[in-house]
Amino acid sequence: MICHLVLGTDSYSSNWQLNIAKEIEAIKKITPNIPLATILQWATINGAKALQWDKELGSFEKGKKPGVTSVDPADLGLKKLI
Numbered sequence: 660m661i662c663h664l665v666l667g668t669d670s671y672s673s674n675w676q677l678n679i680a681k682e683i684e685a686i687k688k689i690t691p692n693i694p695l696a697t698i699l700q701w702a703t704i705n706g707a708k709a710l711q712w713d714k715e716l717g718s719f720e721k722g723k724k725p726g727v728t729s730v731d732p733a734d735l736g737l738k739k740l741i
Contacts, residue, residue, distance in 0.1 A: 665709050666701035 666686070668677040683698050703725075707717025719725050 663705045663708065664701045665706045666698065667706055 666679070666682055668674055668679060668682060671677070679702055683695075683702060686693065686698055687695065704713060704717040707713040707715075715723055716725065717723070
């Protein structure tokens with residue numbers, strides 16, 4: 660059986676902040692051997708598949724709406740992760 664990991668934020672009742680970039684940063688800090696590309700899959704296509712929205716969301720493909728936000732990686736502390 661294959662288990663696909665999903666990364667996300669749900670509410671302030673289980674987290675200090677609703678910031679997916681900070682979640683990615685925390686994972687990279689604790690487990691630096693996991694490739695950033697793998698973690699990004701957890702935060703994008705795997706979540707879309709889990710919600711059965713992968714035909715519309717979760718990746719850059721013709722006909723999909725990825726919902727991209729442009730952010731300076733340095734502002735999120737991601738500079739040290741890449």
